[in-house]
């Protein structure tokens with residue numbers, strides 16, 4: 696969904712195509728309508744629709760990507776996660792819904808205002824207790840977090 700001339704319209708694949716591997720707009724739209732949107736939790740739908748009215752809405756994670764993220768997190772039994780770049784919180788909500796009740800997300804963004812657009816929906820979904828939002832650039836915070844760490848293994 697996106698707002699154009701005061702009307703809310705569906706975002707078409709052409710507008711989010713840079714985020715998709717699919718080359719066909721019609722196929723992507725078909726997948727969204729027949730497979731992705733019917734499986735989207737109500738809270739995610741609400742956040743997607745609110746985000747669509749925001750002028751920077753192209754920054755948001757797409758609905759298919761949100762469901763992929765949610766599935767991936769469940770597959771690896773993720774509990775403690777980090778998110779760099781929250782915007783209005785679509786991927787944050789996908790994560791918060793996937794991790795267990797005592798899971799935690801350290802969420803960082805330089806812009807709190809956009810996070811606060813989605814926050815009431817995240818609260819209503821009953822998952823805001825999992826989120827530790829920090830406003831500011833992520834790098835200094837990551838440096839701070841790494842101060843007490845003596846070994847990191849990254850498997851690319």
Ligand SMILES: C[S@@+](CC[C@H](N)C(=O)[O-])C[C@H]1O[C@@H](n2cnc3c(N)ncnc32)[C@H](O)[C@@H]1O
Nearest residue numbers: 754755756780781782785786804805806832833
């Ligand atoms: C593409 S958006 C993130 C989309 C989000 N994951 C979602 O699902 O809607 C990128 C975000 O990164 C944030 N950002 C940019 N530079 C940053 C930095 N140095 N540290 C933390 N966040 C940053 C921006 O404010 C913006 O909200």
